[in-house]
Amino acid sequence: MPKVLRADGMNKCIGCFTCMLACSGVNRQNYSLSKSAIRVKTSGGLQGKFISIVCLACRDERACAEACPSGALEKRPGGGVIFKAQRCIGCRKCETACIVSAVHYDEEENKPIICKHCGVCAKFCPHECLRMEEVDNDL
Amino acid sequence: MIYEKYIRVLYIDMTENKIRIENRADLCEYLGGVGVATKLLEENIKPELDPLHEDQPIIFAIGAASTVFPVVTKTVAMFRSPLTGELGESYAGGRMAMTLFLAGYDAVVILGKAKRPSYITISRNDVGFKDARALWGATSDEVGRIIREREPGGGKRSIIRIGPGGENMSSFASVCVDTYRHFGRLGLGAVFGSKNLKAISIVGDRSVPIKNFKDYFKVYQEIYNRVTDTEIMSKYHDVGTPINIEPLNAVGGLPTKNLRQNVFEHGESISGEAFAQKNLVRKMACTGCPVGCIHIGQLRREFDKGHEYEVISVGYDYELIFALGSFLGVKTPNDILDLIDVVEQMGLDAMSTGVVLGWATEAFMKKLITEEQTIVPLAFGNVASYKKAIEYMAYKENDFYSVLAQGADKASDVYGGKEFAMTLAKNEMAGYHTGYAAVVGAAVGARHSHLCNGGYSLDQSMKEFNKEKIVDTLFAEEKERCMLNSLVICLFARKVYDRKTILAALNSIGNNLTDEELTAIGERIYRAKLRIKKALGFDQMSVKLPKRFFETPSMSGQLDEKIAYELIGMYNKKIEEFMAAENR
């Protein structure tokens, strides 16, 4: 069964940013916060709560993929999308289409950064904020 | 700079609003962090000028492995301390190291003085000098909030700032980093104030391609697993450092009521468990640290009659509970959090504040000072008075508080009571009356902090009292920590970062060092620190230890003054030989 990332334990988040450094490191081979597909931030300074902004793994209809004019975003079995970089023209339509702002943008590469539900961040989250869930194939 | 054979230094001149960047290959032999900062301090310090003269430098540095490995989270600050007049060195976590790394600077040197209150913004492609006139007088929280809204870079940003204590140049004013971390000790906040520097906002938004990803990531994972599997995780994350309150109190090592006692009768009610049960609401971490030792307690406080309440979140840990709790006879978590918050808003070092107030309380009891001077009656456990007194120190309310704001050593010069001014070489003591190694360790430590050489920990692990062993261990540990602090790891993870691990980590990012070279780096750094101390006129043999250390029994029993001085003499001989060996 396919798996998708669930960031539903964010109340336990300590703001260590290990997930972001791991996503950028493993998926982009960069030391970076900007290249991560998951963004952790505070709502209202450090005295506020930590929240994460990452792909929710939409099923059936994916707004980002619908908005893509060049077919660079394919439906991923179970939820979310698979990004085909060679087809992407850098129009940024997916970025605005995602209403949870989970399509981040790599200004250097001029390409979107979209979670591929690989689970690396969940593996390195020390406080069980992130987990992988098995889901049915919706395709 | 990672993968490069140089250290990238950003020089900021606040008088001329000019900057300069130098890529210094020669600094590589100091590795990074405290090594680089020590060398830059040595180059820029002016021994003939006052610590708060505008020509004195502020140095920040990150290390050779900052951010790219777990728990390598600290930034070091170096300066001439207004509290001791000599080597100023302080560490803070938060996001600062990550932002400097991802802005592309290994070190920052700040010189000069702005014409008006200012704050500085640092990013990878710009440095801004901004008007902070309206922020002058703001508490640490307020200035953080305003800059957060004005400046870009949320989530990849670190904001460091001073409160009124720094503006008014209290000798132990702190610099707050990202709300819950601090350059606490030795008065960096006052040096900021002397430069009209209210805050610095740093944005780190570069991406640095990783070389040899496989090698690097293998080492990263090994370290990550050890950090999260071993007991440091539970020790520092679970109840956190306050877990030590109870055991230290039980063995008679918890300085209480200006060290008139070594056991606090209310120790249990201010234990780590008590805080965890009543007040703990969340835990946080510095960037890149999976441990998350920052404990946040919540306090509901009535600010007006008629059930008007505010809820405040306050960071707490062992040293704060000691300084503002047992040392002042304050016996509930709520009262301690209340005091921590005032210290926080005023921007003072919590440890010095508590120890200074301990002296003032006893001096007041002994009628060395009067209520006319203190304005409020000082007594152990009197939280309302302490809250006022902390504000009076930050604002230098009258002549007495102006003196008090210069530390317990200075205050006892003026008003007497030296024998119970609990400082070690002018720096207020830490929360451990564990034995000779704690007292001597801080007296001989380069910056007179308990963390220079961990004497308090040696006292607790040493099976049998042995003079040579104490001196040798303190000396070895001081050098080793110079090396560790050039990385700059959080010392909570020092057991994970053994030599083998450090070498593997450095090698995996292209820094091919050997064990011998690490030793040499530690020694090189320590020698540079000792040179600076000498230039600033420090004389190890003239350090006077307050009698109180030898009146109140320690965890290891009654201490003998003669033995303590003998140990200092032995240590001094050791460093004289150490310095002479270099010239040979």
Ligand code: SF4
């Ligand atoms: S990126 Fe946004 S729109 Fe696309 S699948 Fe994820 S959550 Fe849905």
Ligand code: SF4
């Ligand atoms: S699941 Fe993979 S791609 Fe998605 S945020 Fe986590 S590490 Fe990045």
Ligand code: SF4
């Ligand atoms: S790794 Fe986990 S605890 Fe750390 S920032 Fe990410 S979600 Fe929060």
